[in-house]
Amino acid sequence: xxxxxxxxxxxxxxxxxxxxxxxxxxxxxxxxxxxxxxxxxxxxxxxxxxxxxxxxxxxxxxxxxxxx
Numbered sequence: 001x002x003x004x005x006x007x008x009x010x011x012x013x014x015x016x017x018x019x020x021x022x023x024x025x026x027x028x029x030x031x032x033x034x035x036x037x038x039x040x041x042x043x044x045x046x047x048x049x050x051x052x053x054x055x056x057x058x059x060x061x062x063x064x065x066x067x068x
Contacts, residue, residue, distance in 0.1 A: 001026035001047075004047075005063055008056040015053035023054070 001046045003026035009014045024034035038054065041047040046062060056062050 003057065004054070005059075008059055009056075015050060015055045017053050019052065027039055030066075041065075 003023055004016075006026070007018060007023070020034045020038065021031045023038075024031045027034060038047060038049060041062075042049055044061070046056070046058045046065075049059055
């Protein structure tokens, strides 16, 4: 949530080039948890995942996740 929200704010509409490991570290968790959250985000239509990239589709939903 928070790590992805901060990256999305910094990158705007551009794909975020970051590994799940780095994203997990920035969120204070492990890669497996970050992967599970990202996969749920894909299913919910919040993010799109590419090879080594994350694109936030719904910034409002990401902010809501960050607030949890």
